[in-house]
Amino acid sequence: MSKELFITTDLQREWMDKLSKLAQKIRSSAEQTDRLAQFPKENIQSLVELGYTTLALPKEYGGDGITVTDMILMQETIASYDGATGLSIGWHQGVVGDLYANELWEKNNLDRFAKEVLNGALVNRAASEAQTGSPTRGGRPQTTAVKKEGHWVINGQKNFTSMSPVLTHSLVSAWVEEQEGIGFFLVNQTSEGVSIKETWNTVGMRGTESHDLVLNNVIVSEEDFVEFSKGRRGDKLNGWLLHIPACYLGIAQAARDYAVKFAVEYSPNSIQGTISDLPNVQSHIGHIDLELMKARHFLYSVAAAYDNKERRTAMNQELGAAKHVVTNAAIHVVDQAMRIVGAKSLQVSNPLQRYYRDVRAGLHNPPMDDMVISKIALSAIEAMKK
Numbered sequence: 001m002s003k004e005l006f007i008t009t010d011l012q013r014e015w016m017d018k019l020s021k022l023a024q025k026i027r028s029s030a031e032q033t034d035r036l037a038q039f040p041k042e043n044i045q046s047l048v049e050l051g052y053t054t055l056a057l058p059k060e061y062g063g064d065g066i067t068v069t070d071m072i073l074m075q076e077t078i079a080s081y082d083g084a085t086g087l088s089i090g091w092h093q094g095v096v097g098d099l100y101a102n103e104l105w106e107k108n109n110l111d112r113f114a115k116e117v118l119n120g121a122l123v124n125r126a127a128s129e130a131q132t133g134s135p136t137r138g139g140r141p142q143t144t145a146v147k148k149e150g151h152w153v154i155n156g157q158k159n160f161t162s163m164s165p166v167l168t169h170s171l172v173s174a175w176v177e178e179q180e181g182i183g184f185f186l187v188n189q190t191s192e193g194v195s196i197k198e199t200w201n202t203v204g205m206r207g208t209e210s211h212d213l214v215l216n217n218v219i220v221s222e223e224d225f226v227e228f229s230k231g232r233r234g235d236k237l238n239g240w241l242l243h244i245p246a247c248y249l250g251i252a253q254a255a256r257d258y259a260v261k262f263a264v265e266y267s268p269n270s271i272q273g274t275i276s277d278l279p280n281v282q283s284h285i286g287h288i289d290l291e292l293m294k295a296r297h298f299l300y301s302v303a304a305a306y307d308n309k310e311r312r313t314a315m316n317q318e319l320g321a322a323k324h325v326v327t328n329a330a331i332h333v334v335d336q337a338m339r340i341v342g343a344k345s346l347q348v349s350n351p352l353q354r355y356y357r358d359v360r361a362g363l364h365n366p367p368m369d370d371m372v373i374s375k376i377a378l379s380a381i382e383a384m385k386k
Contacts, residue, residue: 026046053117056071063114083205084207090180099113143174152215170187184226196211243368245295251330252292298326
């Protein structure tokens with residue numbers, strides 16, 4: 001089971017071909033990226049030079065106006081080469097796609113930032129904080145924005161700022177006391193008072209370098225106060241966050257491919273032929289491919305529904321469910337792949353142990369499993385009461 005079944009347009013075929021030309025380069029750097037916990041700058045630069053980071057801009061802004069379905073197809077592909085590269089660039093694609101498809105900013109701000117993206121800008125939202133946890137849970141930011149003499153002064157510290165070594169801009173959430181709500185400010189990473197505190201020391205997705213973003217009296221202009229909300233962003237439909245499960249699906253596919261190749265090549269002297277002839281190994285492979293089929297069909301079906309504006313209005317909890325289903329399926333697939341390969345899968349030189357660590361990071365990307373299940377239950381209960 002692979003994603004070829006879901007390639008349906010000329011644009012998708014064109015980009016699958018373009019990305020395939022980077023496959024060897026990205027795969028060959030993955031081990032070092034993980035071992036050194038070093039951001040894959042060259043991979044990201046190659047994607048920028050390829051024009052990949054402009055795809056989510058609508059055509060009127062100079063991009064290709066890709067859909068969410070287009071995005072997850074490409075993101076899954078990149079992540080199958082290297083999870084850290086895939087997740088990192090996925091944040092940029094997701095943010096740009098959401099901003100422009102849903103017109104979250106005033107037109108002049110969209111015009112202005114589109115020029116930056118076309119010139120190679122890389123952006124991510126900086127919304128998580130140690131005291132508040134995931135912003136999808138509704139915690140109020142400790143980061144503050146105070147109006148002074150016609151501009152805003154921002155102070156605070158954000159964690160999980162993926163892609164921090166190469167970001168040109170961050171969308172920083174801050175509590176705006178005078179308006180009693182949460183604002184998002186477009187902050188240039190070169191602004192005075194902006195710094196990166198190197199706190200990222202994890203066992204999974206090591207190469208994303210998701211360090212803390214520190215803001216110390218950072219001055220931001222009035223025009224860069226780009227969004228304001230009194231509610232939780234997590235309550236809004238945002239199909240562009242499907243780049244998250246697409247990443248973990250890509251990692252699972254890589255684990256599957258490695259395990260199947262190992263099975264058809266490995267021939268211990270205790271048996272005739274290779275271990276791929278053994279019923280128990282065939283059972284593992286069959287369950288892996290079945291799991292991938294279910295996850296991929298679910299993910300692409302949800303993306304297609306979101307891309308159709310009429311169908312989107314009928315969506316309820318599908319986006320969160322897709323992340324839950326795909327991420328947990330990916331974890332199961334990697335586990336089964338390791339059972340096929342056996343103790344060799346735990347060798348530091350074996351990519352399966354990296355897939356195992358990387359794929360588990362998906363449990364901690366939004367939305368969290370417990371919130372997804374709770375929302376599905378509450379939705380069912382409320383619907384029955386009507």
